[in-house]
Amino acid sequence: MFKLTLVTPEKKLVMEQDVESVIVPAFKGELNILSGHTPLITTLETGVVKWKEKGKENYNYAVVSWGYCEIFPGGVDILADVADLPADVDAEECKRFISASEKRLNTEVLDDDTFTDISREIVRKRADIEISKYKLN
Amino acid sequence: MASLKDIRARIESTKNTQQITKAMKLVSASKLRKAQHNIVNMRPYALSLRRVISDITVTQKITHPLMERKDHVKKVLLVVLTSDRGLCGAFNTNINKYAENYYKENKNNFEKVDFFFIGKRGLDHFAKRKIQPIESITKLDKDISYKLAAEVAEKLLKQYLSGEYDEIRLIYNEFKSAISQNVVCETLIPINVGLSSFAEGKNKNNFSKDLVFEPTAKEIIDQLLVKHFDLLVYRCMSESVAAEHGARMTAMENASNNAKDMIAKFSLTYNKLRQEKITTELTEIVSGAEALK
Numbered sequence A: 001m002f003k004l005t006l007v008t009p010e011k012k013l014v015m016e017q018d019v020e021s022v023i024v025p026a027f028k029g030e031l032n033i034l035s036g037h038t039p040l041i042t043t044l045e046t047g048v049v050k051w052k053e054k055g056k057e058n059y060n061y062a063v064v065s066w067g068y069c070e071i072f073p074g075g076v077d078i079l080a081d082v083a084d085l086p087a088d089v090d091a092e093e094c095k096r097f098i099s100a101s102e103k104r105l106n107t108e109v110l111d112d113d114t115f116t117d118i119s120r121e122i123v124r125k126r127a128d129i130e131i132s133k134y135k136l137n
Numbered sequence B: 001m002a003s004l005k006d007i008r009a010r011i012e013s014t015k016n017t018q019q020i021t022k023a024m025k026l027v028s029a030s031k032l033r034k035a036q037h038n039i040v041n042m043r044p045y046a047l048s049l050r051r052v053i054s055d056i057t058v059t060q061k062i063t064h065p066l067m068e069r070k071d072h073v074k075k076v077l078l079v080v081l082t083s084d085r086g087l088c089g090a091f092n093t094n095i096n097k098y099a100e101n102y103y104k105e106n107k108n109n110f111e112k113v114d115f116f117f118i119g120k121r122g123l124d125h126f127a128k129r130k131i132q133p134i135e136s137i138t139k140l141d142k143d144i145s146y147k148l149a150a151e152v153a154e155k156l157l158k159q160y161l162s163g164e165y166d167e168i169r170l171i172y173n174e175f176k177s178a179i180s181q182n183v184v185c186e187t188l189i190p191i192n193v194g195l196s197s198f199a200e201g202k203n204k205n206n207f208s209k210d211l212v213f214e215p216t217a218k219e220i221i222d223q224l225l226v227k228h229f230d231l232l233v234y235r236c237m238s239e240s241v242a243a244e245h246g247a248r249m250t251a252m253e254n255a256s257n258n259a260k261d262m263i264a265k266f267s268l269t270y271n272k273l274r275q276e277k278i279t280t281e282l283t284e285i286v287s288g289a290e291a292l293k
Helices: A089-106 A114-132 B004-060 B091-106 B120-128 B146-161 B197-198 B217-292
Strands: A002-007 A014-028 A029-034 A039-042 A047-053 A060-062 A067-072 A075-080 B075-081 B112-118 B135-138 B167-177 B180-189 B211-213
Touching: A002 A047, A002 B004, A014 A039, A014 A060, A014 A075, A014 B004, A014 B112, A039 B112, A039 B217, A047 A114, A047 B167, A060 A114, A067 B004, A067 B217, A075 B004, B004 B167, B004 B217, B075 B120, B075 B146, B075 B197, B075 B217, B091 B120, B091 B167, B091 B180, B091 B217, B112 B120, B112 B146, B135 B146, B146 B167, B146 B180, B146 B217, B180 B217
Parallel strands: A002 A075, A039 B211, B075 B112, B075 B167, B112 B135
Antiparallel strands: A002 A014, A014 A029, A014 A047, A039 A067, A047 A060, A067 A075, B167 B180
């Protein structure tokens, strides 16, 4: 068991919570962190962070865009640029955004930066849709 | 001497003004609370980011162009952070004065001093003095978001990396408390990560040298420094916003008090005048009745 902290510049999502397992979208692919993991620092890709609180059955979910993750004995710190919880996500809105942006990518001539930006946003919105299934009603 | 009607009108209009200033004060107070909340929310992120950067740079002995201080600073970019709107006391005046003095004093020491304005007040002030910025951002009316700060940071970084400037400095209002602000000039780049977190020494022990990096430590530092810089800009902007609302709150509080004093003064004159008029009328009636006897 160890502590998880998940923060962005604008909000604190999780502060030093006891967790059993954390799964992050790391630089080299998905990384499952359990108690006693080697100390490690990695950057995060856009994707879904999952964590299981102590004594609970189900995972909690959040979408993060660029960030980094530091694993040290006793805990995990995740610092993300943006993080959305399932409750913040509007799946319909995301679908509209994806179809609109894909259309832009296919039809317009864009410079490299815009292209990467849009592609990244699409990945993020897809992840948003994925976690929106876990919304608590 | 003003007539009763005139005075009544003035009292009314002062009352209206007072209502407006009171409302503005309340609005600023609630915005201030939000801005303060933002600053507090950012703290854990900032602290842990800085800790990691200094830990990595020290243990892995990495240097980075963004952190190296240049020996001869010749070209300076001044970023002047003001608000878009007035009615906040000396908030903007202080900044503009400071920036102007700074410019006058250092114009001859440096080869080049350029401006980058954030906020309409600074831009307008220097436009009157025929100083053109290399760039300016004015539409700040909505709350400053991290995204906006990141954009500004990216622009500044580009300027610095292209070798246009040796140093980038930011002049802004530091938020001290709701009633006091401090004009501060801070060097943004080269980035001063400071080994302060090492001096604290708290986390030194559990930071192992066998740490695994994915990708390499160098690449991570590259990205982290950029993030750190974004955050630095965001922090300064948030402080400035909080300071602005604080300043406006105080200014509006003073304005409301002044309006109250004015109303009291007018009411006194009004009552005196009314009494005088009644006395005159009474005297007239009495003397008229006397004459009839």
